Amino acid sequence: MSGFFIILTALVGLCVAFAGVYFISRKIDNYGFVDVAWSYAFAALAFFYALVGPGWPVRRALISSMAILWSLRLGTHLCRRVVSHHPEEDGRYAQLRKDWKGNFAPKMFGFFQLQAASVVLLGLAFFIACLNPEPQLHLLEIAGAILWLLSVAGEATADAQLAAFKHNKANKGRVCDVGLWHFSRHPNYFFEWMTWVAYAIFAGASPWGWLGIIGPAVILFLLLRVTGIPLTEEQSVRSKGEAYRRYQKTTNAFIPWFPKKSS
Incomplete structure (x- = not known):
C-alpha cells in the first residue's frame, strides 16, 4: 500500500x-x-x-x-x-x-x-x-519519547488540578490559580503543545521527518489565535468578570512562569 x-x-x-x-x-x-x-x-x-x-x-x-x-x-x-x-x-x-x-x-x-x-x-x-x-532507535526518538512522557504527565496534572478546584463548591465563580494554574492561565494547553513537539522530535529521525513540525506549528496557531486560548478566555471573562481580568494581568497566558505582582 x-x-x-x-x-x-x-x-x-x-x-x-x-x-x-x-x-x-x-x-x-x-x-x-x-x-x-x-x-x-x-x-x-x-x-x-x-x-x-x-x-x-x-x-x-x-x-x-x-x-x-x-x-x-x-x-x-x-x-x-x-x-x-x-x-x-x-x-x-x-x-x-x-x-x-x-x-x-x-x-x-x-x-x-x-x-x-x-x-x-x-x-x-x-x-x-x-x-x-x-x-x-535514534537519539532524537528517545528524546522525543522522554519529552512526551513529561508532557503527558504535565497535562494530566493540570487537568486534575482544575477538576479538583471545580469540584469544590466553595470555589464556584472563582478563578483557578492553584498548582500549575498559578504559573500559567492555560498549563493544560502548554503541555498539550509540548506533546506535539515531542512527536515532531521523534519524527525528526526519519526521512522527511521535518514535516513533523507541521503538528506543533498548527497546534500552536490554533491554541494562541483560534479555538484555544481566545475562545476560552472570552468565556472566562463572561463568566468570572473582573476576577479573571485580574488573573490575566498577573499570570502568563501560555508558558508557565512566575506571576507578576498585582498593581
Whole structure:
C-alpha cells in the first residue's frame, strides 16, 4: 500500500466517522462531543498507521503507543467533562450558534469535516515514523519519547488540578490559580503543545521527518489565535468578570512562569 493511499484511506475513514459524530451531536443537541471525537481519532489513526506502515515494528509500536495513550487519556477526560455538563453545551459552541445563526447546520458540518482533516494533517509525524525501516532507535526518538512522557504527565496534572478546584463548591465563580494554574492561565494547553513537539522530535529521525513540525506549528496557531486560548478566555471573562481580568494581568497566558505582582 503506497503512502498516498494510506493517507487517503485514513482521511476518507475519518471524514465518514466525523459525519456520524455530527449527526449524533445534532440529534442530542450538543456539539461539544466533537472535542471528544477529535481526541479519540488520533488513537484510531496511529493504530491504522502502525498496522499498515512498512517501517521497523519496534518504532511503529512505540510511536503508536505514545499517540494512543495520549489520545485515550485526553479523550476520556473530555468525555467525562462533556457528559457531566450535558445537556449544557460548552460555551465555545454556544457562541458559535450565535455567530453562525441562520446558516448554522452546514457550517457546523463543515467544521466537523475540518476536524477530521486536521487529525490527518497533525498525524503526519506518526505516519512518517511508521515508514522508517531503520532497525534501531535514534537519539532524537528517545528524546522525543522522554519529552512526551513529561508532557503527558504535565497535562494530566493540570487537568486534575482544575477538576479538583471545580469540584469544590466553595470555589464556584472563582478563578483557578492553584498548582500549575498559578504559573500559567492555560498549563493544560502548554503541555498539550509540548506533546506535539515531542512527536515532531521523534519524527525528526526519519526521512522527511521535518514535516513533523507541521503538528506543533498548527497546534500552536490554533491554541494562541483560534479555538484555544481566545475562545476560552472570552468565556472566562463572561463568566468570572473582573476576577479573571485580574488573573490575566498577573499570570502568563501560555508558558508557565512566575506571576507578576498585582498593581
